[in-house]
Amino acid sequence: MIDVANKITFFEFLTPLIKSGKKTITIRDKSESHYLVGSQVEVFTLETDQKVCEIEIVSVEAIRFDLINEFHAQQEHLALPRLKELIKEIYPNTNELFVITYKLMPSDT
Numbered sequence: 129m130i131d132v133a134n135k136i137t138f139f140e141f142l143t144p145l146i147k148s149g150k151k152t153i154t155i156r157d158k159s160e161s162h163y164l165v166g167s168q169v170e171v172f173t174l175e176t177d178q179k180v181c182e183i184e185i186v187s188v189e190a191i192r193f194d195l196i197n198e199f200h201a202q203q204e205h206l207a208l209p210r211l212k213e214l215i216k217e218i219y220p221n222t223n224e225l226f227v228i229t230y231k232l233m234p235s236d237t
């Protein structure tokens with residue numbers, strides 16, 4: 129439980145955006161909606177399980193796929209069509225999603 133609550137993985141190609149503070153949300157399905165507001169979570173790459181940085185969870189809010197808009201795309205630092213395409217690839221059969229908003233924690237390196 130401690131492990132799932134304090135670790136999140138991202139596709140490696142997105143991790144520079146997180147580390148630089150440009151990407152401040154992620155959209156996940158119910159199985160990844162368990163993060164607690166105020167908790168600190170370690171970010172790892174999905175492909176190689178390398179630690180990237182730490183984030184603090186700001187909010188977790190339900191959203192339907194068809195309501196994802198330009199505002200979300202800006203916070204994802206992705207173009208809206210690209211964001212929707214990615215989410216459809218990852219979660220092909222789900223309309224029930226969750227916007228996880230986070231802030232970057234200062235790193236000691």
Ligand SMILES: CC(=O)Nc1ccn([C@@H]2O[C@H](CO)[C@@H](O)[C@H]2O)c(=O)n1
Nearest residue numbers: 137138139142154155174214215218
């Ligand atoms: C197991 C695992 O790592 N899954 C995911 C799921 C989603 N994402 C990214 O979150 C945003 C909204 O979905 C987009 O930017 C996605 O590319 C990710 O990086 N990794």
